[in-house]
Amino acid sequence: MFELSEQLELIQQALRPYCEKELQSKVDALEEGELPVFELMKDFDGVFGISSMLAGPLKKMIERKRKKEEEGVEERGSIDELLGGEVGTAIDPMLLFVVAKELSRVSPSFALSFGAHLGLCGQTILSKGTSDQIEKYALPIFAFEKMGCWGLTEPEAGSDAFALTTTAVPDGDQYVLNGSKTFITNAPYADIFIVYAKIDRGDAKTDKRMIYPFVLERGTQGLSVGKPMHKMGMRGSPTGEIFLDDVRVGLDQLLGKKEKTGRAQAKETLASEREEAPAMAWGIIERCLDESVKYAIERKQFGRRLVEFQLIQDKIARMYVHLENVRNLAYKQAWAMREGRGSLRDACAAKFYASAAAVEVGMEAIQLMGGYGYMHEQHVEMLTRDAKLLMIGGGTSEIQLLNIAKELARDKGVKLSLAGGLQV
Amino acid sequence: MNIVVCVKQVPDTSDPDTEVHIDGTGRGVDQSKFSFVINDADNYAVEEAILLKEKHGGEVTVVNIGGEAANQVIRMALAKGGDGAVRLDDESFVYSDVVATARLLKSAIKDLGCDLVLTGCMASDDGYGAVGIALAQMLEVPHAAYVKTVEVVDDKKLKVGRELEGGLLEMNEIEMPCLLAIQTGGNEPRYASFKGIREASKKEIKVMDLAATGLSADEVGESGSVAVMTQYSVPEVGDLAEMIEGDPAETSAKLANILKEKGLV
Ligand SMILES: Cc1cc2nc3c(=O)[nH]c(=O)nc-3n(C[C@H](O)[C@H](O)[C@H](O)COP(=O)(O)OP(=O)(O)OC[C@H]3O[C@@H](n4cnc5c(N)ncnc54)[C@H](O)[C@@H]3O)c2cc1C
Numbered sequence: 001m002f003e004l005s006e007q008l009e010l011i012q013q014a015l016r017p018y019c020e021k022e023l024q025s026k027v028d029a030l031e032e033g034e035l036p037v038f039e040l041m042k043d044f045d046g047v048f049g050i051s052s053m054l055a056g057p058l059k060k061m062i063e064r065k066r067k068k069e070e071e072g073v074e075e076r077g078s079i080d081e082l083l084g085g086e087v088g089t090a091i092d093p094m095l096l097f098v099v100a101k102e103l104s105r106v107s108p109s110f111a112l113s114f115g116a117h118l119g120l121c122g123q124t125i126l127s128k129g130t131s132d133q134i135e136k137y138a139l140p141i142f143a144f145e146k147m148g149c150w151g152l153t154e155p156e157a158g159s160d161a162f163a164l165t166t167t168a169v170p171d172g173d174q175y176v177l178n179g180s181k182t183f184i185t186n187a188p189y190a191d192i193f194i195v196y197a198k199i200d201r202g203d204a205k206t207d208k209r210m211i212y213p214f215v216l217e218r219g220t221q222g223l224s225v226g227k228p229m230h231k232m233g234m235r236g237s238p239t240g241e242i243f244l245d246d247v248r249v250g251l252d253q254l255l256g257k258k259e260k261t262g263r264a265q266a267k268e269t270l271a272s273e274r275e276e277a278p279a280m281a282w283g284i285i286e287r288c289l290d291e292s293v294k295y296a297i298e299r300k301q302f303g304r305r306l307v308e309f310q311l312i313q314d315k316i317a318r319m320y321v322h323l324e325n326v327r328n329l330a331y332k333q334a335w336a337m338r339e340g341r342g343s344l345r346d347a348c349a350a351k352f353y354a355s356a357a358a359v360e361v362g363m364e365a366i367q368l369m370g371g372y373g374y375m376h377e378q379h380v381e382m383l384t385r386d387a388k389l390l391m392i393g394g395g396t397s398e399i400q401l402l403n404i405a406k407e408l409a410r411d412k413g414v415k416l417s418l419a420g421g422l423q424v
Numbered sequence: 425m426n427i428v429v430c431v432k433q434v435p436d437t438s439d440p441d442t443e444v445h446i447d448g449t450g451r452g453v454d455q456s457k458f459s460f461v462i463n464d465a466d467n468y469a470v471e472e473a474i475l476l477k478e479k480h481g482g483e484v485t486v487v488n489i490g491g492e493a494a495n496q497v498i499r500m501a502l503a504k505g506g507d508g509a510v511r512l513d514d515e516s517f518v519y520s521d522v523v524a525t526a527r528l529l530k531s532a533i534k535d536l537g538c539d540l541v542l543t544g545c546m547a548s549d550d551g552y553g554a555v556g557i558a559l560a561q562m563l564e565v566p567h568a569a570y571v572k573t574v575e576v577v578d579d580k581k582l583k584v585g586r587e588l589e590g591g592l593l594e595m596n597e598i599e600m601p602c603l604l605a606i607q608t609g610g611n612e613p614r615y616a617s618f619k620g621i622r623e624a625s626k627k628e629i630k631v632m633d634l635a636a637t638g639l640s641a642d643e644v645g646e647s648g649s650v651a652v653m654t655q656y657s658v659p660e661v662g663d664l665a666e667m668i669e670g671d672p673a674e675t676s677a678k679l680a681n682i683l684k685e686k687g688l689v
Contacts, residue, residue, distance in 0.1 A: 007622060007625050009496070010499055010503065010616065010621045010624070011621055014503075018615050047615050048617050049620070052617070053617070053619040053622075095618070
């Protein structure tokens, strides 16, 4: 359970030289915004054949869904269902973790954009979409023909995501969407957009619960995006706004083509973003430790190698403790996902711990390297800036803690609200 | 066209920080400090085999001498497009020299009915550079070494380019069956795809011990070798050599001083 299978070991071995040679050589261009991240994703797919690995399972999944739709059988559209289905069994969660980890050793930005494309956007369409919608919107995503993004956050609704104000007003057999999204990974260059909107029938009480994912395409009238935002880290991953100005869509662009309660859906997708964080933290920590040990052995001060100083030994030993913990959390999370035994509190605990550990290890790696560590030439500088995002994106560290406490109290029959106090 | 490609697992010394330590026997190196990879030239041989198969059909069989740990490099070759594999594994095979190694490989290859045998031109660990040629001799087929390009002329003949000093390419025609010892740099070894890696775990790796080779104990290992490796040693730091230490700025300044002092510049 705490070891990679022979297959995953081989996959890691195939990924490592690719990341260290091909990807590493492109990191600067990616960070400078000179190289589109989607180009790199296409290259990655060309080399490792993700699309060809998934083409068969996707086709089967569409056929099965179509049959069920014809029979009138409804699926829950949950992530567990997806994991247990054709596509889920074709991609072991640990495979995704190993990919995210290996990518994050070199470019967490690439891992983030890759995750938003396949994990957030692609996966949402697969679990919530009808067979037609999967065919039309998910296939080009998984074939790396079109880049996807997933937009929930709004300027005034971040942690309190369900306070979103983007509306979809029914008009005949259409909806008219208005509002804006911000901080959306891949949005500046995306071709396919999942955006969450509140269906607004002018009835405050029921409308509150009517949050649904719509799928939109670049070029749709009224849909526009902002320029990539300037960020502290994750600079190779474009982040931006989405503006919706009287965007008219039919029912066929409402995922699932039916008004079902959507709140749980967005929460579930958020969960998958949460689950990628420990894997990304694992990669960042592993690389920072590798670099730190190497540096501590090479660098001499006071006539001794740094590694001979016990204060330096303390640093690398603590880094290792974090590595060990985060790696174990990743194994545990993968196991839980595979067995369908994931729990919200454990996923939150893993994300909380792993993201803070990545930041701490990164900062210590910089400290260990002194002035050299602060320079761009040392990879740890970028990794540390990137690591900070893990404490914010996909739910902040504070929100992870609130969720854990909420669950613990709920076990005792006390219903807490994220807004503080009891749920009303 | 059926192809056999011989692959060796070697310590990964690509990381400049890898330090080599001689083990207690004095005849081996401490393996615990290394990670292992496919020998560089063999990686190019695998790619060449798969390129030929993709173009002209047939099957690629991967042959290796090694313990279970070597499955890793075998599986990777299978993941890239190899069809089957043979691993020669027996305690008695340890300390085989070039001749005994070639003899072992021959025992696995002779009944496979292949048109072409590919090896790397040299192993990065022992650097013998002779196994391919010895194997060709034993199989009684023509060979070419330091091969960088391979073209199929017809179903009997290949045109191969050998790399000579200064990058000169010498073109030769060679009749099949034959053996080519492949040089690095002639192609671009691919990365194994995820799908390929999945499929590789279903492919068979046939294991041959001494009995299965049909060889006797005195034909393999040290007793089957004509050259016996007696000891490894690390070159001693001589009095005439001065190791210059420090960061690049310091070392270059010191070096410049020495050159000036000795009147060499
Ligand atoms: C690089 C990047 C990429 C992103 N990608 C995406 C994407 O692809 N799709 C998407 O939908 N979103 C994305 N986001 C948005 C991200 O999910 C939000 O930034 C995050 O959820 C936090 O929301 P906020 O920024 O509005 O912060 P706020 O919610 O305003 O939080 C500010 C601070 O207050 C704290 N806080 C808030 N509420 C409470 C409370 N009840 N108790 C205690 N503390 C609280 C927070 O923890 C935080 O420290 C991305 C963000 C970044 C930076």
